[in-house]
Amino acid sequence: QDEMACKGEVPTLNVIGQGMPAVTALDDKLSEFNEKWDTEVRITMLGENERRAKARLDASTGAGAYQVLYIDEANLAEYVSAGWVYPLGEVVPESYDIGDFRTDLSNVATVDGVQYFAPFVGGGDVMMYRTDLLEEAGIEPPATLDEMVAAIKTLDEADNGAHGWSARGQRGSGMNVWRWTPFFRAMGGEWLDDGGMPAFNGEAGVEATELYTELMDYAPPGIATFNWSDSVEAFRGGQVAILIESDVFGPWMEDPEKSSIVGKVGYAPPPDPLPSAGWAHGWAVSKVGASDDCTKTVAGDFVGWATSKEMEQRRLEAGIASDVGRTSTLQSDAFKELVPQDYIDALLETGPKTDLLIMTSPVWPEIGDTLGLTLEEIFSGTRDDVQAALDEAAFFAEDSLMRLK
Amino acid sequence: MGKLISATLTRAVLAVLIVVALGPILWTVLGAFKELRDIVTPVPKLFFEPTLENFATILRNPTIRDGLLNSVIVVSAAVLVGAVLGIPAAHTLARHARKWGDDVQFFVLSLRFMPPVAIAIPFIVIYLDLGIYDTLFGLVLVYLIVTVSTVIWLAVPAFERVPRDIEEAAAMEGCGPAEIFWRFSLPVAAPSLFGALVFTFVLVWNELLLALTLAAQNATLPVVAASITSLGKEVPWGVINAATVLLVLPPLVFIGLLMGLLNTMVRSGPK
Amino acid sequence: MANISCNDIVKSYGGHPVIEGLDLDIPDHEFVVFLGPSGCGKSTMLRMIAGLEEVTGGRIAIGGTDVTDLPPGERGVAMVFQSYALYPHMSVADNITFGLRRQGASRSEIAPRLTQVAELLGLEKFLDRKPKNLSGGQQQRVAMARAMIKTPQVFLFDEPLSNLDAKLREKLRTEIRKIHMQLKTTTIFVTHDQLEAMTIADRIVLMRDGRIEQMGTPDEIYERPATRFVADFIGTPAMNFVSAEIAAGDRLVAHGEGMTLELSRDVFPDLAPGQRVELGLRPARMDLCAPDARNVISGSVVLVENMGAEGQVITEVAGREVSFVTQSFRDLSPGDPVTFAISPDHIHVFDPSTGRSLRRN
Amino acid sequence: MANISCNDIVKSYGGHPVIEGLDLDIPDHEFVVFLGPSGCGKSTMLRMIAGLEEVTGGRIAIGGTDVTDLPPGERGVAMVFQSYALYPHMSVADNITFGLRRQGASRSEIAPRLTQVAELLGLEKFLDRKPKNLSGGQQQRVAMARAMIKTPQVFLFDEPLSNLDAKLREKLRTEIRKIHMQLKTTTIFVTHDQLEAMTIADRIVLMRDGRIEQMGTPDEIYERPATRFVADFIGTPAMNFVSAEIAAGDRLVAHGEGMTLELSRDVFPDLAPGQRVELGLRPARMDLCAPDARNVISGSVVLVENMGAEGQVITEVAGREVSFVTQSFRDLSPGDPVTFAISPDHIHVFDPSTGRSLRRN
Amino acid sequence: MTRKRFVTLTLVPAIGLLATLALVSIAGAVWFAVMNRTLRSPDYDFVGAYNFLRLLRDRRFFNALEISAIWEAVTVAGTLALAVFLAVLIFETVKKPLYRNLICFAFLVPVLLPRVAAAFIWRFLYSPSLGVLNYLCGLVGIGPVEFLADPSLALISVAAVDIWQWGLFFTVILLKLLETLPRDPIEAAMLDNARTWEIHAFVTLPMLKGPLISLALVKAVESLRSFDLIFVMTGGGPGTATETLDLYAYQMGINMGGRISYASAMSLLLLVVTTVAFTIIWKAGKKWAS
Ligand SMILES: Nc1ncnc2c1ncn2[C@@H]1O[C@H](COP(=O)(O)OP(=O)(O)OP(=O)(O)O)[C@@H](O)[C@H]1O
Ligand SMILES: Nc1ncnc2c1ncn2[C@@H]1O[C@H](COP(=O)(O)OP(=O)(O)OP(=O)(O)O)[C@@H](O)[C@H]1O
Ligand SMILES: [Mg+2]
Numbered sequence A: 001q002d003e004m005a006c007k008g009e010v011p012t013l014n015v016i017g018q019g020m021p022a023v024t025a026l027d028d029k030l031s032e033f034n035e036k037w038d039t040e041v042r043i044t045m046l047g048e049n050e051r052r053a054k055a056r057l058d059a060s061t062g063a064g065a066y067q068v069l070y071i072d073e074a075n076l077a078e079y080v081s082a083g084w085v086y087p088l089g090e091v092v093p094e095s096y097d098i099g100d101f102r103t104d105l106s107n108v109a110t111v112d113g114v115q116y117f118a119p120f121v122g123g124g125d126v127m128m129y130r131t132d133l134l135e136e137a138g139i140e141p142p143a144t145l146d147e148m149v150a151a152i153k154t155l156d157e158a159d160n161g162a163h164g165w166s167a168r169g170q171r172g173s174g175m176n177v178w179r180w181t182p183f184f185r186a187m188g189g190e191w192l193d194d195g196g197m198p199a200f201n202g203e204a205g206v207e208a209t210e211l212y213t214e215l216m217d218y219a220p221p222g223i224a225t226f227n228w229s230d231s232v233e234a235f236r237g238g239q240v241a242i243l244i245e246s247d248v249f250g251p252w253m254e255d256p257e258k259s260s261i262v263g264k265v266g267y268a269p270p271p272d273p274l275p276s277a278g279w280a281h282g283w284a285v286s287k288v289g290a291s292d293d294c295t296k297t298v299a300g301d302f303v304g305w306a307t308s309k310e311m312e313q314r315r316l317e318a319g320i321a322s323d324v325g326r327t328s329t330l331q332s333d334a335f336k337e338l339v340p341q342d343y344i345d346a347l348l349e350t351g352p353k354t355d356l357l358i359m360t361s362p363v364w365p366e367i368g369d370t371l372g373l374t375l376e377e378i379f380s381g382t383r384d385d386v387q388a389a390l391d392e393a394a395f396f397a398e399d400s401l402m403r404l405k
Numbered sequence B: 001m002g003k004l005i006s007a008t009l010t011r012a013v014l015a016v017l018i019v020v021a022l023g024p025i026l027w028t029v030l031g032a033f034k035e036l037r038d039i040v041t042p043v044p045k046l047f048f049e050p051t052l053e054n055f056a057t058i059l060r061n062p063t064i065r066d067g068l069l070n071s072v073i074v075v076s077a078a079v080l081v082g083a084v085l086g087i088p089a090a091h092t093l094a095r096h097a098r099k100w101g102d103d104v105q106f107f108v109l110s111l112r113f114m115p116p117v118a119i120a121i122p123f124i125v126i127y128l129d130l131g132i133y134d135t136l137f138g139l140v141l142v143y144l145i146v147t148v149s150t151v152i153w154l155a156v157p158a159f160e161r162v163p164r165d166i167e168e169a170a171a172m173e174g175c176g177p178a179e180i181f182w183r184f185s186l187p188v189a190a191p192s193l194f195g196a197l198v199f200t201f202v203l204v205w206n207e208l209l210l211a212l213t214l215a216a217q218n219a220t221l222p223v224v225a226a227s228i229t230s231l232g233k234e235v236p237w238g239v240i241n242a243a244t245v246l247l248v249l250p251p252l253v254f255i256g257l258l259m260g261l262l263n264t265m266v267r268s269g270p271k
Numbered sequence C, D: 001m002a003n004i005s006c007n008d009i010v011k012s013y014g015g016h017p018v019i020e021g022l023d024l025d026i027p028d029h030e031f032v033v034f035l036g037p038s039g040c041g042k043s044t045m046l047r048m049i050a051g052l053e054e055v056t057g058g059r060i061a062i063g064g065t066d067v068t069d070l071p072p073g074e075r076g077v078a079m080v081f082q083s084y085a086l087y088p089h090m091s092v093a094d095n096i097t098f099g100l101r102r103q104g105a106s107r108s109e110i111a112p113r114l115t116q117v118a119e120l121l122g123l124e125k126f127l128d129r130k131p132k133n134l135s136g137g138q139q140q141r142v143a144m145a146r147a148m149i150k151t152p153q154v155f156l157f158d159e160p161l162s163n164l165d166a167k168l169r170e171k172l173r174t175e176i177r178k179i180h181m182q183l184k185t186t187t188i189f190v191t192h193d194q195l196e197a198m199t200i201a202d203r204i205v206l207m208r209d210g211r212i213e214q215m216g217t218p219d220e221i222y223e224r225p226a227t228r229f230v231a232d233f234i235g236t237p238a239m240n241f242v243s244a245e246i247a248a249g250d251r252l253v254a255h256g257e258g259m260t261l262e263l264s265r266d267v268f269p270d271l272a273p274g275q276r277v278e279l280g281l282r283p284a285r286m287d288l289c290a291p292d293a294r295n296v297i298s299g300s301v302v303l304v305e306n307m308g309a310e311g312q313v314i315t316e317v318a319g320r321e322v323s324f325v326t327q328s329f330r331d332l333s334p335g336d337p338v339t340f341a342i343s344p345d346h347i348h349v350f351d352p353s354t355g356r357s358l359r360r361n
Numbered sequence E: 001m002t003r004k005r006f007v008t009l010t011l012v013p014a015i016g017l018l019a020t021l022a023l024v025s026i027a028g029a030v031w032f033a034v035m036n037r038t039l040r041s042p043d044y045d046f047v048g049a050y051n052f053l054r055l056l057r058d059r060r061f062f063n064a065l066e067i068s069a070i071w072e073a074v075t076v077a078g079t080l081a082l083a084v085f086l087a088v089l090i091f092e093t094v095k096k097p098l099y100r101n102l103i104c105f106a107f108l109v110p111v112l113l114p115r116v117a118a119a120f121i122w123r124f125l126y127s128p129s130l131g132v133l134n135y136l137c138g139l140v141g142i143g144p145v146e147f148l149a150d151p152s153l154a155l156i157s158v159a160a161v162d163i164w165q166w167g168l169f170f171t172v173i174l175l176k177l178l179e180t181l182p183r184d185p186i187e188a189a190m191l192d193n194a195r196t197w198e199i200h201a202f203v204t205l206p207m208l209k210g211p212l213i214s215l216a217l218v219k220a221v222e223s224l225r226s227f228d229l230i231f232v233m234t235g236g237g238p239g240t241a242t243e244t245l246d247l248y249a250y251q252m253g254i255n256m257g258g259r260i261s262y263a264s265a266m267s268l269l270l271l272v273v274t275t276v277a278f279t280i281i282w283k284a285g286k287k288w289a290s
C-alpha cells in the first residue's frame, strides 16, 4: 500500500468548515483520522459569508492555507472554471463509494459530468402548510400554483392572526433569488438565450416577479428583507400558513424544543408547475492548498472519510438526522426512526422535481447578487417598473458574462 | 421643593435612559438562558425556564478558546506596541512640533480612510511572500496601522491639555524631553489617555475583515463570533446570545483592570 | 554662582514686541529684584533667562558661557514659577525632592534637607498631600521649597511670596536673604511689593513696557529716582506731583499750585529762573508742622486713611489733592485745616516734557 | 445687598477639620476683610459662603434666607478666585461679560459696562486676547473685572490684588472702596496684605487655624489686639515681645530683659505686682530719643533695613533682638549704641500662658 | 537626551512604521486599480484608468457615495449628541465614583460586543414579527414597523445600532474627560449664574473642543468601515438603501464579484474624497477650536 507512505508526511490538514451538524459532529471523531495519517486536522469554522470569502481568497491569491475547501452550489462553477479544486474521483479513494451520494446532490456537485465535491447536506424544496389552519378554513392542501395562491389569499384574510405566506426577500443569489427562481422556471424562464446572453428579463421573469411580489402582500411585515431564517422562524413561530422552503427545514418544525407548531404541519412537494431548487454543500480538495501528492492523498482521504456512509450512520446514532448526503442513509432504518414518515414521503415525492435551477456560470455570484438587489428593490417598493429593473440586471449580467471571456 | 422635584426628575430620566440604553444587553443576557422556543415567540417572554444549554454549546466549542487566546495575544500585542510607539510620538507632536505637527497628525488619521477591502488583498500577497501569512505576527502588524494611528490621534489632544508650566518646571530641574514625557506628561495625561487606549482596544478587538483575510487557522474572536451565527442552517439565537455574553467578559475584565490601575495612579475627581 | 549678562534682548509674541532691546548685567553674587507694573515683561525676562522662552533676538550668557541656545536644564538655574507649576501627581515631599533625587542624591542626603526646608516654610504637616489639597499660600510655599532645596548657579524667583501673609513673607524674605548671604548665589527676584524689593535687593531693576527704566540700589531708586515714572512707581503712598515754575532770586524757589517751596541748590544747580518743572513730594517725607515752619504747605483735610501706626492724610491744596503721612492722624478729621512741610532735600524735580529727573548729583 | 450670617460652620476634608464651629455675622453694607496666616481657612470660608464647597456642619444665611443648600448661582454672589479661574477658551471680553450675558443682559447694556471696567482695570488693550496670552497680573485683573461688572448682593474677593504692583494695587483698592461706597454691596475681601486690610476694611476678621481670633475695626485690631497672636500678626515690622514682671510700687512698672517700662494704669487696672506678663512693643511706635527720656531702652545696632522713607533698626538689648523704626536710620550703622523709647500708651501686655491681652478698656 | 534626538526617537519608529505600511497598502491598491484583476482568474492585464472611468458611470457607486455621506453624518452626529447628552447628565446627577464607574462599565459593554453578534441581536430586536421593539410598539398601538425592510427607515435603524454602540462608549470617554477638567472655571460659571446646561454648553464642552474634534474625526473614520454591521443587518438593502461604499467595495471585491481591481479603484476614490473632505473639516475644526 503505497498510499500509507504518506503517513506522517502531512503534519497538519487545514479544512474550511461551516457550522453544519455534519461538520460539528466530526469533532470527537477526528482523532481517528489523525492517528491514521499521523496528522492533525484543523477545521476552521466560519460563518457562511466569511467562509465564501475566505475560500475564494485562499485559492485565488495562491495562499493555499487550506487543503480542503467547503463548496456550495452557488460557487461550484466559479471554483471549477478557475481550476481551484480537484475532481472528486481523482482524490477520493474508490473505497468510499462515490456512487452512493444522493443523485440530486451529486447532480448539483457536478459540472460537465464531473463531480467535484462530496456533498453531506442539501436537498430540494417542500411545501409546508399548517394543517390546523387549512382545516379550519376548509381548504385542501393545494396541488397547483393557482390553488396555492388562492389558498394563501383566503388564509391571510382568515381571522386567526396568521399570515398566508412567507418567503425570502433579502437580496442575494442564495436568498431571494433562490426562492424566486422556481417561480421563474415555472413560468418557463431560461437564464440565457441561445447566444449565451442573459434572458431572465423576458416575459417569464416579469411574470414570476409580479407573482412573487403579489404574494408578499400576504406575508408578515418586513418580508422584503427576510432571509431564510426570518422566513422559517416566522413559520415555526406560528405566524404563517403556507411556506415553500428547502426540505432540510422540515424536521425543525417537529422539534418540540424549538417549534410551537409541532404536529400541526403538513408536508408536500411544491405545487405544480413549481420545480424544486436543488442545493448541496460539501467538501472538495483544493488544488492550491494540496499541490503535492501526499497532501492530496491525505486531503482526499479526509473528504472521503468525513462524508462516508459509516460517518452518516454514526451521526444517525447520535440522533442527528438533518444532514444526509447518501442514498444508503436515506434508506436506512435508523433514518426512518428519526424522521416523520410524512416528511420522508414528501421528500421522496420531491426528489424527481429537484434540479439545480440557478445559472451554472462562474460569474453567477455577482449576477445573482445584482438580480437579488433588483428584486429586493422591487419587493421593498423602491422601484415599481419590473421590466426596467430586470432589464438593468440583465444588462449588468451581460457585462459580467462578457468579462468572463 | 421645586428643586427637589426637578432633581428627582432628572434622576428618573437618567435611570430610564440607562435602562433603555442597556435594554438590548439585558435582553441578550436573558436570551442567553432561553431555549430557542422561548426566543422565537411573537410575544416576548420575560418568564421562562432558564437553560444553560447555550453556554454549554459555546464552551464545548474549542474554537472559542483558541479564538480567545489568539485575540488576546494579537490585541494586546497590537495595543501595547501601538501605545509604546504612539504615545511618545503623540507627546512629541503635541509639544515639540509646532509647525508640522498638525499635518503629521492628520496624515496619521488619513491612513485609515481606505476601506479594509483594499488593504486586505495587497497584504495577502505580500504576507505570502514574506511568509507571515496566517501568523499572529502578521495580524499584529496590520493592526499596528490601526493602533499606532489611533493612539497618536487621540493622545495628542490629551497631551496638549497638560499644563505647560509643569513641563517647564521639570525642564528647569534638568529633565530632558524623554524624562519630562515619562515622569510628568504621561502621569498627568494618564486619565485622558485611558480613553485613547480603550478606544484603540475596541477597534482591534472587533476587527473582522483583516482578521478573516490575513489569518486562516489563527482566527480571532470576531471571526469565531461570525461562525457561531451560522451553526447549521438554523440561526441559533440562544447560542448567539450566550456567546455574546461570554465574549464580552474578557475585554470587560481588561478594561476593569485598566481603570483600576488608573484610579490608583491618579486619584481624579472633584476637588 | 555666576554673573548673568543679557545683551540686546528682544522678545515678541507673534510680531507684537514685549521686550525691546534690553541690556542687563548682573554681577556674580548679586541679589537683583525686578520691579515694574503688571505686564511690563518681568516674567518674560525671567523665563528667557531660564531658557523656557526663546529669545527673538539677542544673547544671554550665564557665568561667561553663552546659554542662549542651551535647554533650561543645562543652565544651572532654579526657578519658582508665578503659577507655582507644582507636579499634580506627586506628593509635596516628592515635588520638593524631585530635583535632588534626579541628580542622584542619596536618601540620607535628601532627608535632612527636606526636613530643613519643610520646616523653614512651615510645610511639615503637608508633606504627604497632593498639591490640589493645599491652600494657595501653601502651594506657593511648596514651589519655593522646590527651588530652595537646590544649590544652583542662579536662583530665579517669580513673585514667590505674593500669596503669603505679611508675617510669613517677612520671615521668608529674611530667610532668602540669609541663604543668599551664605551661598552668595546670584539671584533674580520678581516682586510687586516695593517694600520687599527695598529690603531684599542689592539692586533693583525697574522695568516699564519691556525696557529698563532705572537700575540701582534701593536707596538710589527711592531717593534719586531717574524719572518721574520711577518716582511715581516707588513708595507708598504715591508721590504728589505739582507743576511749578522756578522763581528768580537768590534762593532756589519754585512756585506752583498754591505753594512756594525752596529747593536745594546743591542738588539742582542747573535750574534756571522761569523754567517750568514738575515737583515730586513724597507723602512719607512730609509731616504736620507749625504754620510758620520752612517750606510749609497748607490745605484742608479731605480724607484720613489709617495705615496702622501712621495714617495717610489727603488734603486739598489750591484745588488739587496732596497727601502726606503722619503718626498723629487720629486727631484729624475731614474739613480740618492743616499745615505740613517738607525739607528741601527731599523735593524731587522733573522735566515736565521728558519726565527725566533734573537732579545733578 | 444683604447681611451674611454664618452659624457654627464646620468644615472637614476627609475627617480632617479645617474650620471648627465658626460663627460670623456681617451686617448689610459692610466691607469685611478676612486676614490670617496662609492655610487658616480663609478661602475655604469664602468658598462655603459662595456655595462652591459644602459645609460639613452649620448654616449660612444671606439676606435672611438660609442658603446652605442653594446652588452658587442662586445666592447672588460674585467672586474673584485666588487662582483666577478664567475661562481658557474665551477671550478676555467674553470672560468678563459671560455672567451678564447669562442673565440675558442686552448687548447695548453690556458694551458700556465692559468699556468701563476694562478701562478701570487697564484691560482695554487685551480684550481680544485669550487668558493664556496674558501676564499673571493681567489675568488677575480680568478675574476682578469679571466680578466687578456685576451687581450682586454680595462681593467675595479672594486675594484679588496679590499679583499686582503697589501702584495698581493702591488704585484698585481705592476703586473697590469707591464702588463699595456707591453701591454699598456687602463685601468680603481676603488679603494677606495688612496695609490693604487696614485701609480698606470696615471690619477685619482675623482668623487662625479655622477659628476667628479677633473681629473688629482696623483700629481695634491694631491698637487693641485681643491676643498675642493678633498683635504679632498685625503690623510690619512685627511686634517685639518681652517677658517681664510687674514691679511693686506706686507707678505701674514692668521689669524685664534689660528694660524697665512704665505702663498705663488706666489701661491695665488689674495688673498686680509680681505678676509675670509679656509686653508687646511695636517697632513703629518706638523711635530714637535722648538717653534720659521716659521709658527708654538702650541697645546696640545689629542691622539696619531700608524701607524707603523709614528704616527698621534691629538692636540687641540685653542679649535679645528688639527692633524699632525711624526715619533717621541712615546715620546708624551696626555696632552703634542707640537709645529709643515708647510711650506707655502704646505698650501691650499679654498673659504669657493664655496669650490673651490684659487690657481692660 | 537632546530635544532633537527625542523627537527623532519618538517620531521615526511610529511614523516610519505607519508610512511603510501605508505605502504598501496604497501602492498595492494603485497597482490593482490599474489592472483588471479578478479573484476568479489568475490572469490580468493593465487597463489604465478604465476602472475609474467605469466607476463614474456606476449608478450603484454614486448611490453608495450618497448613502455613505448620510451614514457618516447620521452616525457621527448621533453618536456625539447621545454621548454629550448622557455624559453631561451623568456628570451632573451621579456624583458617587462607585456608581459612575458602574455605569461606565455597563456603557462599555455594547461597543465590546462583536459587531457581528451585535448586528444579529439587533436584527432580532427589530424583527417585525418576533422582535421586542415591535412588540413594544404594538403595546402603544403603532406598527408593526418594518425597521429594516422599509427603505426610508432602514438606514436610520441600522445607524441607531451604531449610535447605540459608539454613543454609549463615547459617553464614557466624555465623562472621563469632563472629570479631568479643572474645577475653577466651572465654579466661576456657577457663580456667573449659568444654569447647568449653560455651564456645559459654554464652558466645559468648549474647553473640550480639541478632544471632541479628535473624537468626532475618529468616529467618522470608523463609520467609514461599518460593513459588518450593515452586512448582517440588511446586506445593504432594502435595495441599495443601506449600501455604503465600503459595503459595496466588499461586495464587489470579495463577496460576490471578486473584482478586486474595481474595488481597489473604488477604495482609492474613496480615499481621495475622504481626504479632501476631512482636510477641510479638520482645518475648519482646528481654527474653530483655537
Ligand atoms: N481639598 C483639600 N483637601 C484637604 N485639605 C485641604 C483641601 N483644601 C484645603 N485644605 C486645607 O484646608 C486649610 C485651609 O485652606 P484654605 O484654602 O481655606 O486656606 P487659606 O486661608 O485660603 O490659605 P492661603 O492664604 O494660603 O490661600 C489648609 O490647611 C489646606 O491645607
Ligand atoms: N503668550 C503670549 N502671547 C502674547 N502676549 C503675551 C504672551 N505672554 C505674555 N504676553 C504679554 O507680554 C507682556 C509681558 O508679560 P509678562 O508675563 O512678562 O509680564 P509681567 O511683567 O510678568 O507681569 P505680571 O506682573 O502681571 O506678572 C504682557 O503685556 C503680556 O500681555
Ligand atoms: Mg509675571
Ligand SMILES: [Mg+2]
Binding pocket: C135, C136, C137, D042, D043, D044, D082, D158
Ligand atoms: Mg486661599
